[in-house]
């Protein structure tokens with residue numbers, strides 16, 4: 001079966017934060033995006049605080065309905081702007097951090113280190129010491145080597161590190177190869193066959209306070225089955241460890257819940273809650289989740305303007321060249337990801353369309369946002385929105401081709417504010433120095 005792209009009406013119908021207004025064009029949480037594009041310029045990221053809040057509440061509700069009390073540790077890496085983090089802190093989220101930088105950023109947003117989990121396959125001694133000094137809530141350890149290092153550091157500091165072992169359950173999350181983390185051969189976690197012995201050994205180490213287990217099998221997961229299989233393995237481990245007299249009080253269920261970008265049948269949070277309830281629900285555990293994409297992806301759009309059109313010969317889609325590029329939004333070039341594209345102009349949904357290929361100006365053939373998209377006729381200066389770019393969007397930007405980082409705006413309750421100005425081009429080289437031997441000619 002050929003896969004058809006959803007048309008603009010369909011894209012809008014499945015995105016409650018977006019509306020097409022006959023006068024004002026595309027609205028995001030009620031705010032005309034054209035106003036933001038005109039006043040701030042493009043490219044520009046827009047985050048909808050209302051969407052962040054609504055999705056966080058929906059997630060929580062799905063678990064509550066299964067009788068589960070679960071701590072939400074928002075995965076900072078998805079969208080780490082301080083404004084986003086402040087909104088999510090207000091919504092009661094802690095944080096999942098993967099570097100010293102993320103820890104300090106989350107703290108800067110007022111998230112208490114006690115409400116943070118430190119994940120990641122390679123934490124330096126300095127980062128581990130920082131986490132301990134700050135009083136981090138939990139460190140998810142990924143290897144025998146790491147736990148020995150942590151034991152030494154914590155013991156020297158006279159502290160006991162709160163630890164969960166991140167287990168690699170050898171489950172294929174059936175997602176993109178580059179964002180799969182729970183298979184044999186993926187670099188993440190401790191092989192589940194070795195986890196029980198390591199847990200036992202680690203419980204006897206100085207400076208280590210073993211709390212429980214963690215797992216995270218990948219991202220953009222579109223079926224509850226791999227979640228359930230992974231959590232069933234964790235449940236088995238919990239029972240086995242307890243039978244040996246060891247204390248296991250915490251299970252961190254990771255992140256990974258997928259969203260609809262194109263036409264995917266993404267499982268609702270209730271399906272994830274069900275998978276957890278059926279496997280870990282009856283084990284008297286403190287449960288935690290590390291969602292990133294599910295909360296943040298639909299809460300953001302990237303605005304771009306048409307620089308030029310480039311006609312192609314019959315049978316090949318014309319190019320629409322826009323002022324955002326792969327350095328801004330890397331997902332299409334990196335993972336072949338599909339993002340909806342909607343022009344901001346009013347009534348565009350009813351206009352006649354023709355296939356067009358939307359590209360950025362970067363000098364790489366992978367700098368393509370959408371191939372053969374059915375779009376109305378565009379003109380230079382027209383603006384469009386790239387949808388669902390609130391997660392793994394701005395955070396993955398670079399300044400490749402000496403392109404300054406795009407501006408960022410947050411909207412809430414009909415108001416909007418610039419939360420990060422467009423980077424000044426001079427700041428791109430501000431920290432660069434010349435070796436003395438080059439002289440001053």
Ligand code: LLP
Nearest residue numbers: 075119216219220255256290291292293392
């Ligand atoms: N916990 C851990 C340990 C993680 O490594 C991740 C994501 C998450 C939680 C959050 O996963 P989420 O709920 O967002 O799926 N750049 C890629 C995604 C990389 C995900 C990395 N880890 C993308 O744009 O698709």
